[in-house]
Amino acid sequence: MSQPNFSIEFFPPKTPEGAEKLRATRTKLAALNPTYFSVTFGAGGTTQQGTLDTVLEMRAEGLDAAPHLSCVGGSAESIRAILQQYKDNDIRRLVALRGDLPSGYGAGGAFRYANELVEFIRKETGDWFRIDVAAYPEMHPQARSPQDDLANFARKVAAGADGAITQYFYSADAYFQFVEQAHKLNIDVPIVAGIMPITNYTQLMRFSEMCGAEIPRWVRLKLASYGDDSASIKAFGLDVVTQLCEKLLAGGAPGLHFYSMNQAAATTAIWQRLV
Template sequence: METHNFSIEFFPPKTDEGADKLRAVRQKLALLAPKYFSVTFGAGGTTQQGTLQTVLEIKSEGYEAAPHLSCVGGTRDSLRAILQQFQDAGIRRLVALRGDLPSGYGGAGEFRYANELVEFIRKETGDWFHIEVAAYPEMHPQARSPQDDLQAFARKIQAGANAAITQYFYNADAYFQFVDNARKLGLDVPIVAGIMPITNYTQLMRFSDMCGAEIPRWVRVKLASFGDDSASIKAFGLDVVTSLCERLLAGGAPGLHFYSMNQAVATTAIWQRLVK
């Protein structure tokens, strides 16, 4: 696994209690020696300050950290200032995304798409940042067609992104097909598979409805059959996701990016099975 690009994602805590909890989780996950930790932001960049604080704290603990940067609602000046803060802090890795429009938000700021953000970052900072962008093996929920979605992905890579992290998925074929299609367009950057551990059925259904990730019927039916038996849900989820990870790595995925949901147990359990 050491040869793979293995990373873990957090969201910035909103309370002091949440920050304490995340420190404890981070200590546990740091034992897995991920390449870096990434930190998300809220809709419309509402927690960009929280993102920076969390990233700086991770960095002060001696780990590499990658803030997520959204261009939605941002101006060139505001983004320039954030990039400067990141550079001043010695941060060398970024996850550049369009981001979601907050509800009731009219405009989209000066940037409409992630490729425009990548282009701006490159123009402002040259090769300072290693830039990761998003990829959608099962198609972005707002894309018109898989072809359009692939072209949007190509524009982000052509604008200067170094690598991509996928939305989570449970169908390995969707990932391999997406990578094949990207390679046919001459896009040869690493496409790291995004992994969402399964620990809670209702939460998983809610997330998947929002982001367009498909939960295979056999997985849904089995999860639903457990009712409130959370131990069975977690045990089954661990089997499903570990076997997905094994298949992805065996099939040539350059790495795994775990959506930890600020929890340590599930990611650690999957990781321990993979390194056996």
């Protein structure tokens, strides 16, 4: 079996202080020698410039960085221009997503779904970019059914995606079941597991409610029992997520993609337990 890929996700900072903090964070995480870093964007592409600036700064430091590209609200011309900027800077990897719809946002933009964006990127740039798309082992919160969600995923792969990164989850069974169902549809691209370290109970509950990620009852109850004891929350979270990663890798997951939240400590601690 080939060596699993480890990658790490950042979000673009909004303030000079945030930018300084991210520089310090990525210096620490770069020492882990991940396969690449990725950089997200805001709803409706609100921080697309921040994504570009962060990726270019990382490229200048010699780091392999993959920008996230959303089709929400974007015209064909604006996305074509962004693709050209990335090509001009020799960026070879993209994460192509529909993106979150901003509050009150109706239909708009040239592309409604990620598969249309992937198809456009391929048409415009051929095989210049390695394109990863999103996958949802526990179903996208707006999907009508798991079957519909899997069909949406299949469309993205058929449009030209090279691989996928999942939404985070805490059930290895959900991941393996999703991969098995994908294989039955002859989807053979690598499906990398998205990993969210547990460091803050309130924040985790809020994120999970928004994105539809299930937190197992026993994990929720244990985290809630610690109250404001952040040290115990972090120690328990480290054990839970490390064990999840071990199961995933033992079961053949091709890689792990860490949602770092621009923090170094938790991702580093998990990583060091795994290698």
